[in-house]
Amino acid sequence: METFENLVRAEFTPKNTYLNTASNALLPARTVTALQDAARIRAEGRSLDPLFADVEACRAAFARLAGVPVERVAAGATAALHTSLVAASLPPGAEVLTVEDDFTSVLNPFHTRGDLKVRSVPLERLADSVRPGTALVAVSAAQSADGRVADLTALREAARAHGVRTYVDFSQAAGWLPVDAGAFDYSVSITYKWLLGPHGAAFLVVPEDLGDLPPVQASWVAAEHPWASCYGPVAELAHSARRFDSSPALFTYVGLRASLELVEEIGVDAVRAHDLALADRFRTGLADLGRTAVPAPGSPIVSVPGLGSLQPELAAAGIQVSDRAGHLRASFHLYNTADDVDRLLEALSG
Template sequence: MELDEAQKLWQPEPGWLNTASYGLPPEPAWAALQEALADWRIGRTSWEGWGTAVNRSRAAFARLIGGVPAEDVAAGSTVSQLLAPVAAALPAGSTVVVPEVEFTSNLFPWLAQAERGVQVRTVPLTGLVDAIDADTDLVAFSLVQSADGALAAYDEIVAASRAHGALVAVDATQACGWLPFDGGLADVVAVAAYKWVMGPRGAALAYLAPTLRERLRPDAAGWYAGRDPHASYYGPPLRLAEDARRFDISPAWFSWVGLAPALDLLLDVGLPAIREHDVALANRLLTGLGQPPGESAIVTVEVPDAQQRLERAGVRAAVRAGRVRASFHLYSTVDDVDLALDALTS
């Protein structure tokens, strides 16, 4: 599907520049969710049909992050929950290196291991590659930083980590859905699905490399992590899936019903076209404010009274680290950018 054709699947109010906070659902996702809610309201159907959206989403996500095997993808609820078994499996006394501006979903799980002697070193994002050394056991970072949209040097970080035998844990929440990347290079790629992949909050996905899974214990395992979930309702013995599904948690059905069509649409349009569109709009804002263009769909600007100016113009953006953060996606338009520029330059 061409991007301009896909844009007809949204009718947002002008001025939504905040996908980095939450994405807007395309019409197929919204319709699927409304249908499921209507069925739930009157008890028209059983839940199994809603549950099929999980594996549909799992397969689409696997393709979206570079074509990893779907059986290496776990379905959860939040990034921190998906990273928790990785953190718990770190040997006592391990060292984790993290950017100093890292969103805490990819920081607190490591810090929570302090009582076992796990140490977390925070360094500037630009110095992350050089900070990886022989004492590093795991490197954790966001592919795109939430605070300012900065892109991590993914390939270089992975190469430095491999050179020193360190694991790599990536939070791709602010990247997946607009930025093409090879998720299979990392050991873990976790994504909260309510931002750039435009699902309802309550669903998250993670690639877990097979060699890493061997080290992990599925402490949150329930019936849905079973080899056959429908034969795992009652009683012993423990009978978990052999692949990444053993780290699944029981799904919040409606989150997945709304997510699956959005993921399919992203694949249909293609990430290269989405990236080109999103970054072009971000750069239109930057150049309009006299700033150099960048490579991210998320930008931050420092303009006196910027938040108040944008609010008066009906532009919805965010404030992070004291700066206005604007973020652009498929449904964003030139008119949205110009509305923000008029507010910030008038």
């Protein structure tokens, strides 16, 4: 078996100090090759059947990573689309509990309904704020702006105690944090961050009974027999979560299949240990510089208040980070090294 380091070196050749996976990941070499091969298939007029097979391979790979049966996984394009399905399932007047300043894709579809009661609380108070009468709790497993990790165990217990449904966005977590999607009613993840895929794919996990989601976006791909459902109303929706599919961006899934294979080869536990060690190194270095990051233990995302304005200067120096909510946000993933951390710290010390 190849070592972690050998696998990473074979797949990634960054030309700068890239510390911005929380925005989007670098693509592995195998993914780039797969995308090029798919383009040739289109250019040469060959059958697209292998590309559709890649969609199903990705669905199965994500199901393994999420720890759920493949029948519970729907394939789409964006987290916001899946949030919209969850929002559409709620009756008028239902209360949705959310976290203050969570990522827009987790929040906005509930607000645009116009007839829901959306209540926002600080992340650390989420579980304690679940109450009788709450219909749904929606939260990101890791906050995009600063990397804080939700106490999902406490949330699950509080929701069960009050009979409340849960919706968890793993977009900033899947790939470095072990995902137990079966512990929640609904969950979602895009795949172009910690899962190393191209843009344009997202997975929704639904309950075994498919929940109360109305398949309002259903097209021919949501049918039990898609190729027999291309014309007229769909006579029979898929008996699995595939009824919530949207027409796939085939190139994206071709590349994503290669990316997910790499994630599975390396293993989420190994990625997590690597990523968190680098994040801790950065936090220690910040303390030596007299700086304090937003407290986010156990997260590979580190945000430093007040330094977001340095992002253009750092980019000019070949160091890619983000400016989020006024914070300088650095995010560490499997292709990063201790040298990358030290380079950023040296730039900040100047």
